[in-house]
Amino acid sequence: MNILYDDVANAVDWISSFGGLKQGGTTRLLYSVEWLAAQNALKQRMTEIGMHSYFDDVGNLYGRFEGSKYKDEVIMSGSHVDTVVNGGKLDGQLGIIAALLAMQYLKENYGQPLRTLELISMAEEEGSRFPYVFWGSKNVFAIANHHDVETIQDSEGIKFVDAMQTCGFKFNTQPARNNIKAFLEIHIEQGGVLEKEQKSIGVVTSIVGQRRYNIRLIGEANHAGTTPMGYRKDAVYAFSRICNESINKAIKVGDPLVLTFGHVEPKPNVVNVVPGEVLFTMDCRHTNKAQLVQFTEEIEADMLRIANELGLEIEINRWMDEDPIPMDNKLIKMLEQICKEEKLSYRVMHSGAGHDSQIFAPRVPTAMLFVPSIKGISHNPAEDTDTKDLVEGIKALTHALYKLAYQE
Structure with missing residues (x-):
């Protein structure tokens, strides 16, 4: 599997430029100018590689390669596009870039999938601008209560509703998604375990x-x-x-x-x-x-x-x-088997931080992959992962998406 170092590094630098700060780091908050520019740029890139791309009501962005046989069975991967204030270049957006590169590779090398491959760039997870978290993933399943955000505002007094409408979005009017057959999220560990143990991949069993x-x-x-x-x-x-x-x-x-x-x-x-x-x-x-x-x-x-x-x-x-949220046992075993077959250095572990996967997991089969964080640093401009580890993680994700979307 030929996932190129330069392609990965360039893609990470590209997405980080939206909200990139002169002194280093990235600030891309929900419904900000930088956030909208990143989502629109991702949408254009999805379209360029042949995906059908679209926004939902609240600003979650999707890109689809339609399935040839089971088009109503969706294999989804992605993460959140928002960052913390003065954050790093990988938290959240790695999951989007990794899914984009993996799905592009699969389409170019294996053609149309049997099941629909769908990339999601979720509007928000961090709660960095407004006092509300998981706005993106909660709206995928229509469990976000608009009453919780109608009166909240950011530190500058801008109301959530006004910011949302300025970007061209509104409260969700769609029912919960019920056609997602599996969701995979790749993320940096945000801790030092993988680096200390010299492992390239973590297969996540649960979120604390x-x-x-x-x-x-x-x-x-x-x-x-x-x-x-x-x-x-x-x-x-x-x-x-x-x-x-x-x-x-x-x-x-x-x-x-x-x-x-x-x-x-x-x-x-x-x-x-x-x-x-x-x-x-x-x-x-x-x-x-x-x-x-x-x-x-x-x-x-x-x-x-x-x-x-x-x-x-x-x-x-x-x-x-x-509550702690377990990942899907079948998907965990599949990821372990892929790591063994492809001789990828891995360990099984839990996540000590929260992720969008904890919203997905009670509703659809869900699994997570981690890649190492250098010195365990995250939510910081120094946040980084060796490119070789990023490539290994994307390889594992690509193999998993192939098994789920291309095999009977």
Whole structure:
């Protein structure tokens, strides 16, 4: 299979130019000028290679090679076209470019597929401009509630609805897609496991479940010099105990559990006042729902105990509770077999980050491939993957699409 290095590298640089920043990196936010230019350029490129290309109501872009025998059975691949602010050149858009190159190769070398090959460039996944995620994939299945976005706006006060309409799109009027027989997404790992283990490909078994919290500790602000240690209701000290105990427990449990205290805001946050309040966040992830629930409930109980011991009040708000999402077992086995047959260096692994595949997987057979991230860096202008690993990943994707779309 002749997937050329230069073709891959040039395609990545091309798509990255839409929203490319002078200092490096890419910013391409939903319904921005840069976003619309990228989607229109992709549409033109799809048309040039013989695809039937079209937008849906909300701005998801599709390109199709119609099937000769089972045209109503769609084999789909792609990812999201939006980026984070000052992001890299691979997150999301690699899945689009890889599917485009793979489908072009198959059409040129094997002709019309038996089943329809369809590329999707999804409008949005990141939630970087507006406080809403998976707008693209949720609209594929008509599960996005327009009431959730009718009143939201970006940091500049531009309303979601106005931005959408300016780009020529509207709320979805179409029913859920029911003809997708398989969805494959290739993505950078966004972590360092594949690079450390010197593997070119990760075959993803599941996407982790997540529980996220906003937590408020309420003590008593007081003079730092005149308040004896035994009389204090120090919110930072309470937080430090919670953080220490929780992380030690997480370390003891071990992989694949991860626990993060990502934002900490003490008040009044000055040098000479005992802090009377701390706002902080907690993010916990695991591939097993029962173990995720058990661990977080234990941590919640620990937090209540520590606050009570120190005479503080605590408010615990769990605002995200997402179940782990397994990938399709048949597709996982197919990808493993391809890697073995083609002597591709791979490992089986889970995804610690969320992806569009988690919206697809409960509804259609879904699988994911990872390629390594250099130094594990993502959402950063330094985000990169060795081109040889990109080529290996696209090879695996191409073989998978061939098996699904060209074989009986």
